[in-house]
Amino acid sequence: MAETAPISADFAPWEAPDAKPIIQFKNVTKRFGDFTAIDDLTIDIFPQEFFSLLGPSGCGKTTMMRMLAGFESPTEGTILLDGQDIAPVPPNKRAVNMMFQSYALFPHLSVSDNIAFGLKRDGLSKDKIADRVEEMLKLVQLSQFASRKPHQISGGQRQRVALARSLAKAPKLLLLDEPLGALDKKLRQETQFELMDIQEKTGTTFVIVTHDQEEAMTVSSRVAVMDHGKIIQVATPQQIYEEPNSVYVADFIGDVNIIRGTAKRADGDHVHITFAADHAPLIAATKRDIAEGSEVALAIRPEKIAISTEKPEDRNNAIQGKVLDIAYLGNISTYHVELPGGAVVKAQTANTRRVHRRSFTWDDSVWLSWTDTAGAVLVE
Secondary structure (H helix, E strand, O other): OOOOOOOOOOOOHHHOOOOOOOEEEEEEEEEEOOEEEEEEEEEEEOOOOEEEEEOOOOOOHHHHHHHHHOOOOOOEEEEEEOOEEOOOOOHHHOOEEEEOOOOOOOOOOOHHHHHHHHHHHOOOOHHHHHHHHHHHHHHOOOHHHOOOOHHHOOHHHHHHHHHHHHHOOOOOEEEEEOOOOOOOHHHHHHHHHHHHHHHHHHOOEEEEEEOOHHHHHHHOOEEEEEEOOEEEEEEOHHHHHHOOOOHHHHHHOOOOEEEEEEEEEOOOOEEEEEOOOOOOOEEEEOOOOOOOOOEEEEEEOHHHOEEEOOOOOOOOEEEEEEEEEEEEOOOEEEEEEEOOOOOEEEEEEEOOOOOOOOOOOOOOEEEEEEOOOOOEEEEO
16 A cells, blocks of 8 residues: 555645545434434545544434444435445445454454455455555554464554554545543553554544544544534534534533623624623623624633732733632642632643642632633524
8 A cells, every 4th residue: 555645734625615525424314213313414524534523422423433334324315435325335345444442353363364354355365465464564563463362462552453454455434433442541642643643644534433522632633523413513623622613512622611691792803791790791802793682601711711819900801709629630720719609610720840839729819810812702
């Protein structure tokens, strides 16, 4: 298999009007009896993307993957792979491979024979199989373990064997169903970067199903956040985090404070948000067209909120409260601050010094402040 050109830093085919998708869901609905798992879904996925389907259990992400693999068929609508309707194509004839969370390795076969299994079933010559297996072993850095059985290697290495086997037949599309779920946290984080490196080297389009927000944000070119069979937002990880299109997405991805209130248009791209009778309105920048008097939510990430003992003079948004709780997480500390009305807002500070005395402790009176652009204004 020839190596593809590296994916460039400005890789964004979804923004190019003439880019051709490799996968197209067109008004796809999937029902199981009275239950609608996928509801009139339309989406394009492009070649060389590392695309994540993210959402809670039962949101439809695994059903989408199973339809791509050929294990389920749409009730309505069409799924195209490279412009071809794949409904009549059986799973073993599709240019699609799937890697399962369990890895599904054959325990009685060596690492090499596990990788070669699909190639042998396709009737390739011994020389071609040997060359391809060697290429895959080098790709996943397991050449020295070629003769070992799966039980003789670590969990992370078994994961790489499963990946090599999935890529051996050079599929156009690789589906990964919670591929790192069996690994411990540290190994999982290391393997995420290995997956990204392998995907870039092969140029294969990866579609991954995960419920792990951090994993999706790390590996993906784009993330589709799903709920009840619908895609709520599809965007780059940065856009999903910084510019969520709904309270659901803001709340699902990472940690967030949601302050609800009533919006009043201000000068330029700003709105004033009245959230408490005894407090000055909050000021927030937004490009959204917010109608006067709309009920809105201001979503602010804890790391974007500053905490201080004195009221800052250089910020429009400042609220006084009392430290209710403190979570020390090593690299950061999260302060839970109770506001006069009883609402609790979280603010984070980086622990940049090895040994330090906290500037604030339980029951201290503190000021929380943030810039006009720190939060996202969302219409309820």
